[in-house]
Amino acid sequence: MTPKTLYDKLWDAHVVTAYDDGSALLYIDRQLLHEVTSPQAFEGLRLAGRKPWRLDANLAVTDHNVPTTAHTEPVADPVARLQIETLDRNCAEFGVTEFGMGDPRQGIVHVVGPEQGATLPGMTLVCGDSHTATHGALGTLAFGIGTSEVEHVLATQTLVQQKAARMLIRVDGQLAHAVTAKDLILAIIGRIGTAGGTGYAIEFAGEAVRALSMEGRMTLCNMAIEAGARCGMVGVDAITIDYVRGRPYAPQGELWERAVANWRDLVTDDGAEFDRIEVFDATAIEPQVTWGTSPEMVAGVGAVIPDPRQVEDAVRADAIRRALEYMDLQPGMPLTQIPIDKVFIGSCTNARIEDLREAAEVVRGRRVSERIQQALVVPGSGLVKRQAEAEGLDRVFSEAGFEWREPGCSMCLGMNPDRLNPGERCASTSNRNFEGRQGQGGRTHLASPAMAAAAALYGHFVDIRDELGG
Amino acid sequence: MSIEPFNRHTGLVAPLDRANVDTDAIIPKQFLKSVQRTGFGPYLFDEWRYLDHGEPGMECSQRPQNPDFVLNQPRYAAATVLLARANFGCGSSREHAPWALRDYGFRAIVAPSFADIFYSNCFKNGLLPVVLDEGVVDQLFQAVYDASDYRLTIDLPEQVVTTPHGDAFPFTVDPFRKRMLLEGLDEIGVTLAEQAEAIRAYEQRRAQEAPWLFAAR
Numbered sequence: 143m144t145p146k147t148l149y150d151k152l153w154d155a156h157v158v159t160a161y162d163d164g165s166a167l168l169y170i171d172r173q174l175l176h177e178v179t180s181p182q183a184f185e186g187l188r189l190a191g192r193k194p195w196r197l198d199a200n201l202a203v204t205d206h207n208v209p210t211t212a213h214t215e216p217v218a219d220p221v222a223r224l225q226i227e228t229l230d231r232n233c234a235e236f237g238v239t240e241f242g243m244g245d246p247r248q249g250i251v252h253v254v255g256p257e258q259g260a261t262l263p264g265m266t267l268v269c270g271d272s273h274t275a276t277h278g279a280l281g282t283l284a285f286g287i288g289t290s291e292v293e294h295v296l297a298t299q300t301l302v303q304q305k306a307a308r309m310l311i312r313v314d315g316q317l318a319h320a321v322t323a324k325d326l327i328l329a330i331i332g333r334i335g336t337a338g339g340t341g342y343a344i345e346f347a348g349e350a351v352r353a354l355s356m357e358g359r360m361t362l363c364n365m366a367i368e369a370g371a372r373c374g375m376v377g378v379d380a381i382t383i384d385y386v387r388g389r390p391y392a393p394q395g396e397l398w399e400r401a402v403a404n405w406r407d408l409v410t411d412d413g414a415e416f417d418r419i420e421v422f423d424a425t426a427i428e429p430q431v432t433w434g435t436s437p438e439m440v441a442g443v444g445a446v447i448p449d450p451r452q453v454e455d456a457v458r459a460d461a462i463r464r465a466l467e468y469m470d471l472q473p474g475m476p477l478t479q480i481p482i483d484k485v486f487i488g489s490c491t492n493a494r495i496e497d498l499r500e501a502a503e504v505v506r507g508r509r510v511s512e513r514i515q516q517a518l519v520v521p522g523s524g525l526v527k528r529q530a531e532a533e534g535l536d537r538v539f540s541e542a543g544f545e546w547r548e549p550g551c552s553m554c555l556g557m558n559p560d561r562l563n564p565g566e567r568c569a570s571t572s573n574r575n576f577e578g579r580q581g582q583g584g585r586t587h588l589a590s591p592a593m594a595a596a597a598a599l600y601g602h603f604v605d606i607r608d609e610l611g612g
Numbered sequence: 613m614s615i616e617p618f619n620r621h622t623g624l625v626a627p628l629d630r631a632n633v634d635t636d637a638i639i640p641k642q643f644l645k646s647v648q649r650t651g652f653g654p655y656l657f658d659e660w661r662y663l664d665h666g667e668p669g670m671e672c673s674q675r676p677q678n679p680d681f682v683l684n685q686p687r688y689a690a691a692t693v694l695l696a697r698a699n700f701g702c703g704s705s706r707e708h709a710p711w712a713l714r715d716y717g718f719r720a721i722v723a724p725s726f727a728d729i730f731y732s733n734c735f736k737n738g739l740l741p742v743v744l745d746e747g748v749v750d751q752l753f754q755a756v757y758d759a760s761d762y763r764l765t766i767d768l769p770e771q772v773v774t775t776p777h778g779d780a781f782p783f784t785v786d787p788f789r790k791r792m793l794l795e796g797l798d799e800i801g802v803t804l805a806e807q808a809e810a811i812r813a814y815e816q817r818r819a820q821e822a823p824w825l826f827a828a829r
């Protein structure tokens with residue numbers, strides 16, 4: 143048999159009908175829904191008099207709009223409240239399981255799916271959200287879709303898809319102490335660019351990737367979309383299986399044994415061919431900080447802001463010039479001298495328990511700098527929050543001067559009241575530093591949880607390796 | 613839902629000369645709170661287009677416009693074709709981005725490349741994304757700047773973009789998407805009519821192979 147990549151295996155197992163042009167009607171095993179991209183899809187079903195094809199394949203949560211102050215209070219913003227209530231109403235009407243506000247399992251859709259075992263290896267999984275790539279960490283074919291496609295999946299449990307080209311990103315060697323999955327993915331995007339993965343399904347592999355926990359792998363796959371790829375994935379191994387075991391939606395007993403036997407094959411076969419291979423040396427990767435308005439505008443923490451006059455490509459030089467203007471930064475300035483106003487630890491990239499532990503380790507027994515106006519910790523889900531509280535992390539953060547919040551997307555995109563004011567500069571563990579992403583006129587610097595936590599203590603970025611004794 | 617068919621369109625071109633235009637720029641997040649599919653046009657590129665901060669439901673006719681933003685220049689007021697740079701539509705999966713572009717009046721976007729999800733979302737909304745070579749796009753930018761009323765003709769059946777001087781640039785499009793857009797078909801209706809049996813057969817086979825995927829909790 144011809145050796146196959148993981149992507150090919152996942153694809154082939156889900157083809158309902160193959161079309162002549164290479165596209166296929168793919169079966170979708172799981173759809174996750176949230177309040178922002180689903181109302182028009184449910185409305186479409188209603189108008190056409192259609193029913194969901196397979197109710198139990200869907201799971202809904204509220205996350206984007208929810209306030210991160212007490213979830214028992216009514217939502218103050220009437221427009222946000224309408225959207226949240228619309229999801230509640232749609233789920234009730236159509237019979238979709240929802241973890242709504244006040245449910246301890248509520249949280250960011252990409253944290254909740256894997257945490258519940260609703261994301262399983264070998265599945266196809268979609269959600270009306272680009273960071274659905276996250277779930278690929280479990281050996282799942284997972285990708286973000288638009289609202290029309292959400293409706294298509296609700297109605298038919300399938301999607302017409304074009305097959306992507308295959309890219310292997312192999313990371314050799316080990317990441318240095320205090321250098322995390324976030325630094326790795328930022329460094330990858332820095333090299334291949336935000337459009338580098340367009341048209342590809344990326345598989346992350348190699349020694350450094352194998353060594354990552356599931357949380358780390360999720361961080362990695364989460365930002366595959368920031369490299370332009372619609373999905374990222376990691377082959378199944380013992381770490382994957384240990385992670386899934388015993389989760390509420392995971393198979394049990396004899397079905398579990400059968401599933402595991404099947405999942406062990408969810409790796410790329412030796413000798414399988416990729417359309418493109420990129421190799422990285424993990425040992426060379428430093429803690430990363432973005433300085434611009436696109437995730438590819440990133441550098442090691444020891445670097446200085448680049449000079450657009452030294453960039454040959456005119457379109458790129460122009461992009462850098464605009465970015466520096468928006469960010470109010472000067473070429474040649476060290477990244478460690480950028481003064482920070484706010485710190486956000488959260489988002490589907492970095493709000494799992496391991497991320498909170500890493501940040502807490504940095505701040506334990508210390509104080510947030512005077513110049514920081516607000517430092518938020520927003521756990522990825524209600525269950526992450528409980529776990530962190532059981533470990534006393536909430537107190538570590540509160541005592542240091544961080545605000546300990548309820549789960550949701552929060553300042554990752556500022557649809558709820560957590561956002562930046564014009565001109566404010568934020569060290570953020572989220573995934574997008576686009577203009578206005580965290581609030582109109584706000585300036586975002588992406589970094590790992592430990593780097594963001596340290597920035598809160600100093601009021602500027604520092605090399606976390608010095609802090610943690612790298 | 614059926615969509616407005618796209619066949620052959622001739623329209624005034626507006627040049628949006630920056631790379632990596634993301635969906636947050638196309639339609640900022642505060643407008644995503646709507647539960648409708650329509651009404652996003654006035655807020656298209658809101659942060660670039662206006663000098664004040666936009667909020668959903670705002671009446672836009674009196675808002676202070678940014679005179680430097682290309683769509684605010686009177687010569688492009690009637691544009692229906694957007695000329696853009698690489699990686700247009702990157703970022704979030706929000707279909708609000710094509711909804712806003714379509715609602716504003718655009719029927720086609722020409723760029724050297726598009727982000728995947730955005731590209732696919734366009735087809736569902738009667739908006740045709742056309743990929744042309746970087747070099748060709750450069751030429752078109754120049755031509756748009758040089759002429760006062762520059763129009764392109766985009767022919768979907770023939771898969772070709774034609775300039776006023778008669779230069780013709782072919783483009784590719786998947787047959788499936790082409791059919792949906794040409795005929796303005798309701799894709800869900802098509803899948804249900806043509807594939808329902810195949811989907812059921814797949815489910816039966818798959819439930820044998822991988823029963824844990826069908827064990828309702």
Ligand code: SF4
Pocket residue numbers: 205206250251252271273489490491550551554555572573
């Ligand atoms: S945390 Fe941010 S990136 Fe993740 S789903 Fe929420 S808004 Fe999107």
